[in-house]
Amino acid sequence: MTADTHARSIRVWAPLASRVDVLVNPVEGRREPTSAARRHAMTAEDGGWWSWTRPERGTLEYSFSLDGGDPRPDPRSAWLPHGVHGASRTFDADAHPWGDAGWRGTRDGRGALGGVVYELHVGTFTPEGTFDAAIGHLDHLVDLGVDVVEVMPVAAFGGTHGWGYDGVAPYAVQQAYGGPAAFQRFVDACHAHGLGVCLDVVYNHLGPTGNYLAEFGPYFTTTHNTPWGPAVNLDADGSHEVRRWVIDNALRWFRDFHVDALRLDAVHELRDESEPHLLAQLSDETASLAADLGRPLDLIAESDLNDAVVVTPTAEGGRGMTAQWDDDIHHALHVALTGETQGYYADFAGGTEAWPEGGPISVLAKTLSDAFLHDGRMSTFRGSVWGARVDPDARSGHQFLAYLQTHDQVGNRATGDRISDQISPGQQAVGAALYLLSPFTAMVFMGEEWRASTPFAFFTSFEEDWLADAVRSGRRAEFAAHGWDEADVPDPQDPATRAHSVLDWSEPSAPGHNEMLHFYRELIKVRRTQPDVASGDLRATSVKFDEEAKWLILSRGSVHVVVNLAGRSQVVPFTGEVEHILASWGRAPIVDGRGVRLDGHDVAVLRTTP
Template structure:
């Protein structure tokens, strides 16, 4: 078998085979194949399961930058994996385009107490019954320690061993496809974690030419960048090809600073399109971008980055500010009446408007004659919006069940591609907190102090902020599946199922023409118009809401009060707080 690695500045490169006392060292030859700067050699006796590492210029053996598995941790040797060894059964799977699908954001490590792919597979039928189309899995690329969010990965090609490793991930995807569920994988290309990142010992994977919130930027446009771009694109294509993944969610692409003639996102979009044609099924790229610019979802041929869809945080912010009344931080601009209406018809609120949080005019207006709502993901909760709060409160911790139900109705029946955060559908009581498990005590202490210091500046005491390194923080974040049998949680679950079923069964809810959406909004009332349907929300002011004529039908309703919404003549009579979905005559 040929073992090879890119190390353009090296004088010598050796591969160390085996572990413990059974170690063999073999020199590699500089061959400039497949491209300049590569070293390689054919090594007898190497196959699936073999441990190996590379030594550059006599240095310590390091994991392969393209390692497929790190069974002994990110500081140890890599393991050879045969991608063809898994017995796939999804030959009949034809794929699923991301646009308009119902997404479900899932963190493997807290979805079940076991925190493995195998355990998560046992809960997939719940997602099918809920009406989910796409399971979006938070990052699985290997990081240091058994537990973490996944955004501190340092081995982008390797599947986290504590989740079950690459074979377990393949089995999970296969099981999803067997149930008609597509799989999206969250990928982080804008930075690597702080422990186990040895890439700089091999070559110029990073550059000081640009700055990012995480330090030196990934090298996309400096000397050696062509190979780094290849490392990213090959990684993405590998998830599609070898693991049969249907979509990739690309983390914080605004931090992929690239002054090249063609941005790496556009390059990836073109290569993904070519692979989609080759495989005969749709492959989607979903970007998380802070730029508020539809250039992300504009085709490459038209000068865009070619993404299939992008997250729309403004939808979340508008809903959150309306329902909770919070105005701190980036919610400051989202509290005025009319903001939700603007966001639901334009996708972005900050679209050439002043952003007080950023201190500048931000974003660009979306041409709604060109871009539809399904190119933007809308949501009430995400891992970021929950986990980046000091104590990881879900929306249900901040709101009454009725207000949470109202938020769900607005975005699930709105014009965007909807996304749920795991447990949202039953108003899960468990928080979702920031947690890590770094073995290095100094790094662990620094992370703990940093978290507490960050929120201490906002008035939280050190005792109130959960310690990321405490195993209890992860344990507290695990979903409590026993709640499904409790009346209040079962009621919310039924509400979500009914909303998703209505969305699926009525074509008007899958019409993503933003120009056809109308929202009437006051401080205490919202009416979302979708064709003949009305989603009526009251937030402290009940009474009759005119429907424009008699003969309306009440389809769904949720309220805390003993008086449920009801149709009376040509109006829907609402309690002070409630939500009703009505079909007009």
């Protein structure tokens, strides 16, 4: 369907139908089409498409009826003001008076690589949970030193509150966040603040309520299966139009909403055995659009493959993504700081088939220099050899995102507790310094920078009782199997679970929080101002450590991150003439001929004379 209000023709792909009607509502219509809806027969076109030419332009509310069936929203709905079961509404994407005509793209045309990304969830970033409310806190992100704001999925989903990964209308913007016009205002405001915008999109599955795609055509296939059931159809009969549905959606965010990057959820579940792979096709079409728009457009993948083929250019036979998330770095940091070794953390404690060479600090050293632990090694939690080595001569560290926390790694814990609930401020400072000054693109999870006390729990607001009960019981059973008392696991459907996850904006200036915020600002300043740290050259990164003494030194040319992971004060052996102390967490470090004396759980960033 052509979704803007200037278009006269409404189109839909419905190759399985023998008749399609469009039901037109009064714009002020109700949740479901009423008897006031006007029914118009659509004209069949080649390739399973149907069209109807409306008599006038302007905003229109409409639904489709397939072979006389119940009204269904448009698979390409631009706006669903009445929820995922209600009528679609047209949206004029050109109506917004954009103020970013001089915007050259993220980091003044350099793109997201090497910058600092800030992941936020619109619904809990502020108490209001809207784009317009989020605009009021953009100055905070600028002061922190953020380059790119990554927004968790905004595609329309069932209910008013949720994480967004169960969206069912990828072309629409969740009404509770303000709808599509509010998202345009948010992006425009970000650009005015010098911030790029990355949108998290989900193409590997749809949510459990409001998913009517299978009624329209072969959007799914049993040729492949995913954790959510049949896969999105990317290589079976009818896949050409499904691929266009995905790619057109991605390009639309860049073109109509001025988004600078997309984060693609779990791309390893995009099952495609055709050539080119969907990701490669998307990469090439995105590059073409970037040339037309005159600004960089980035594609950032979440991938479980541990294979740099994801970020290898399509001309070299790769998938062409700009960058990918790197959970191995997170896991190594988490284990070294918390000591947790359950589940997939076990390999990162060392002493396993995956890493028999040493303990958690040696694992951390490997991920900081090589990007992956599992790079052709045995992955015990996957039950097989996994991943491939990253070639430092071919790939930049900037093509991998490093982080201490993400929505997954916080929210998928039983209570949504943050790492700051488990470790001391000094330990968090150590973790922050290592990933923010690493050769990788860095990502901060909202609130992490001030050691937020609020959790980020898993929450939903499904309206169907059967679905609410299924989510509630499934969540509690999952964690009960790991020893949790069901009573301690928050009810995802309880509005209080979402309310408790909302950031407290009085904290950044409060004692116990503002010290960490200041340290994050200092680290990001070092990242921006020191060329050796700004580099993504993996070959210029070295790591020294002592597993038993619990210290580690990450060296980036003339800049050295010296950390004491032990709970006691000690001298970390260090050679080199220290020219300047760029940042430190605790007391000023004592540097003498023996090394650097640090308090327990402490870190100092030093620059030596070249």
